Amino acid sequence: MPNTFGLNRTLGGAIGLIALLTVLSGGAVLLTRNQLQTANEALTHSGQVIRALDMFRAAMLNQETGLRGYLITGREGSLEPYRSGRPALDAAISRLRNLIGDDAERSSLLADAVAAARMWQADIGEAAIRRSADPATRAEAVDIEADGKGKAMFDTLRGKLSAIEALEERMQAMQNARVAQAERNESLALWGGTLLTLLICAGIGFAINRLIVRPLVRVMGFVERVGDGDLSGQLEAGTGGEVGRLAGTLNAMVSGLSDLARTNRTATLDLNAAAAEIRASAQEQAASVEQQFAAVQETAATVDEITHSGAQIAKRATEVIATAQATAQTSRQGLRAVSDTAKAMEAIREQAEAVAGNIVSLSEKTQTIGDIIETVNDISERTHLLALN
Template sequence: MKLPDRLPAGRVLIGVVTILLAMTAVAIASTVLALDSLGDARARSVDQVEPSGRRAKDLNRALLDQETGVRGFVLTGENDFLQPYLDGREAETEAADGVRNLVGDVNGRVSRIEQLAGQWREQYAEPTITGIRQSGPVSTPVQDIDRGKLLFDRIRGEAAALQSDIGELGRKSRDDLSHAANVVLWLVIGMGVLLVAVIGGLSLLLYRLLITPLEGLAEQVRQVASGDFRHEIDAHGPRETVMLGEDVDLMRHRIVQELATLDEAKTELQRSNSELEQFAYVASHDLQEPLRKVASFCQLLQRRYGGQLDERADQYIEFAVDGAKRMQVLINDLLAFSRVGRITREQTVIDLNELVRQVVESYSERIEETGARVEIADLPSVRGEASLLSAVFQNLLGNALKFKGDEAPVIHLDVERDGEMWKFSVHDNGIGIEPEYADRIFVIFQRLHPKDAYPGTGIGLAMCRKIVEYHGGTIWLKTDVDSGSSTGTRFEFTLPVVPELVADVEEVDV
């Protein structure tokens, strides 16, 4: 079953709830009627038929007491024997009224019993009692006794028939009670089965009408979220689901448009960067020769005419020679910076312990001069270009030695595993860097100190960032560092773990 599009989900839920309420109302009404019928059958059986049977027995007993009393009085003539007769008459009336009040006249038998009892008393009992009181206990004529016995036998027959009829009423009431109980039982079972079927059917209906469209929409959204932005979202089902699908599809269209714009901008940026790198390379490369000539001739002027001109001329020549040398260093650094990522070599697995050892040896004179202490942890092997990674450690260790404080430099090179990356840290006790310059120091040609205080071109950390990012890592300045009396500097950077090397180490450990 398919729900027409644009039908609100709230209306569907209202319809389902209405059906459930209607089914519940019908079930409750049927149960109430069945229970009421069961109660009526039980009340008739317990409160009417069974007591009427006892009343019928009381009526029969009252009639027998009357007959017994008359017989005793006939034999003895004593009034004491008439007491059962007198009490029996009162009990007869009470019992007859009780039966009539509980179950009615029962086929007219109660009335016939009262009529026959009255006839028996009128034709036999009363005349016999009167005669004995007048003449005393004498032999009663046989025909009178036979007539009295005949009359009372008819009473006995009616009393027995009354009890039989009441017994039949009892059986019928018990059958009615059993039938009502069975009706209630089957009604409850039927309602349970029906409710389960209705709830199951409505649940399936809701699943088909509401959940299935949502699952289809979610599947299409996941497809778009996975990167297939060209996939058109086609939502069906209730109005809310369709509207949600339209909103997501509208958002997809905007993303596609923005991605197209970004692709154009990225292409243009890549072209611009490529042109800039090419320009930097060509400019730095082409400037080498004229600059070399300028520096050479300035040095010749200094050697040949040094001391022959006035002091100001010697100073000017010295400025020219120093500027030419600094320009050569700057151009060489710019040339090296432009080559990172543009002129690539095959990346190999590098033992950083050996690489750092060579870097430290290159600074042996500076370390001995400053009394520095370099502490290096056991370093892992990584994949990359040895010359580029060597430049990273050279710049970081060189800066730690250059920007030292009053105390002898203490440099710590540590490493730790951070998921799929190695995190390296170079920590010193030097003059430190203010946190507000944490980003500026990685920009090319950005210096925090004048060139006469600390030499350099301001390209080292920018080179480090470009090399680290080229190898798939990141580098940053740790700003919450405090090393004793000096603030110190702590650079951290990451490089990817080589999976095959880690697997080999784990196998050896096992």
């Protein structure tokens, strides 16, 4: 038997190939999905950093606005933006440090911005507020705020914050590119995997139709023809595996059935010929028996006639005896006639016994012939049943 792939290996290989392609496609989609998630997380992080930078700027702007208002009006209420801006600045600095983490470049820029902000708070904001509280030094407080040092500090922290923002914007642009690439990769993996799966499924369907379905259809048609009694055809065993072995087995079975049918037909013909001969012999025996039976009937009629004649002879013998006294010669003649008649009757009796023996023998032969005819009829019925099968 050649080493061929069976149906279970073929179907198992097809299912395994589809499963492998599905796993690979799913892995590619999962990988691109992870890249997309990472890029989105980086974008979210950059957005949080930029919002924290805006909080930093807003807190410093509120402090500068509150300080200017206080210097212009001299009212304590004007310092409210300045006072609310200090904790907001601390919160923004803390959030930025948490968001930036161990990044050296961003940490250095943030440290410079925080240093400029703290210097402005100490040298400009707090100094101007202290001097502004005393009318004698109020003019100095205005000069401190109007001096270019505060603007330089603001320019420094704005520059550092803008540098951090520029880094985050470049990071966002890069992550947006990664997101777009990841989306393209994901779409390519999905569509490519789907297309390959469809192509493989189509190829597997074509292979199954060619290697399994079509041979099975041919086998079923061949089996139907065999079921209708056509034992003359042969099935082409062109494929391997179970279908090929099935075709070979069916061919061997049909060949055996054909040989058996020929043997049965020959045996049936022989049995029919023997039955015909036995039937002819039985008919001849029956005709002979009928002839012998007619002879027996004729013999019986003759015996009846002889018996009737004997009765008449006995009557005549009585008359002869009656008249014997008249003449002796007539008596002797009558005695001789009686003796001859008795001998004839004895001979007739022996012939009747012989005929009865022949009748018994013929009856036994007739019984034997009846048994033979019954056996022949039984054989004929079985032969007819075998021929039908």
